[in-house]
């Protein structure tokens with residue numbers, strides 16, 4: 001069969017779940033340079049991109065209309081359940097999520113850890129609103145459909161598609177506040193490229209690292225996990241604050257290789273003794289956090305985030321706490337990607 005089409009020649013069925021963000025944003029005519037996220041629906045978005053109907057049979061549903069700075073557990077759970085249902089009932093061959101770019105990487109990583117199956121899930125956004133000169137949304141959406149509709153995209157987990165690059169949920173991160181060239185994978189680069197003329201070029205095999213799939217916890221909320229950002233002159237106050245507000249886990253956005261001051265370390269050690277899960281990540285953009293280098297993780301009962309940045313380490317910490325995992329070796333293993 002031709003790529004993207006099954007043996008009978010029918011187009012792949014793509015479910016588009018719209019959540020809001022700049023891709024659905026419009027300029028506010030009263031203020032130059034200002035615009036509002038999430039003003040147009042997924043349906044309207046797709047209608048604005050010529051040629052999509054030749055790539056796939058698209059069906060859009062509106063899950064929310066929010067800027068992704070307001071992304072929350074409720075929308076995450078709704079997305080995860082809808083995607084799983086569509087796959088389990090064979091209603092769709094792939095899913096596209098339209099999303100704001102601010103927390104796109106967190107939603108991608110959350111879904112990568114909870115959705116079962118090998119059908120493609122693509123998350124897409126844009127940096128410029130639909131009404132801007134050279135809006136990047138329509139091109140990104142077209143490329144997202146190309147990727148979601150292609151059988152070679154199976155078994156690759158959740159992928160972010162923006163600005164001609166296909167990036168894995170574990171690696172992808174926003175690197176520039178305003179440029180359209182913002183999403184990068186600092187540790188391992190994109191998993192592929194896509195453009196309207198050349199199609200898709202994957203640089204990696206499908207499959208990738210082994211992933212556990214976590215169950216969604218009952219209720220509409222993940223456990224409270226705080227990120228504490230380290231810096232010069234760091235004291236214990238932010239850690240004590242997190243504990244007094246009921247944090248079940250603390251992710252350290254450490255300096256360097258996940259380091260922090262003596263007083264902050266002492267507070268983290270005390271937190272771990274109380275049963276709070278302490279994960280050392282880093283404020284540094286790239287690299288891995290390594291166990292037992294300057295900090296005695298074995299003695300303190302800490303876990304290191306490896307290559308996961310603080311905001312993704314937070315999501316995994318939440319899922320692990322919700323799953324009742326407490327054994328240190330098992331916790332550490334969950335953070336380490338093995339191929």
Ligand SMILES: NC(=O)CC[C@H](N)C(=O)O
Pocket residue numbers: 020021022023037066067068069099100101102103125126127128
């Ligand atoms: N470029 C964007 O998508 C940013 C808009 C908004 N802050 C959001 O994340 O939804």
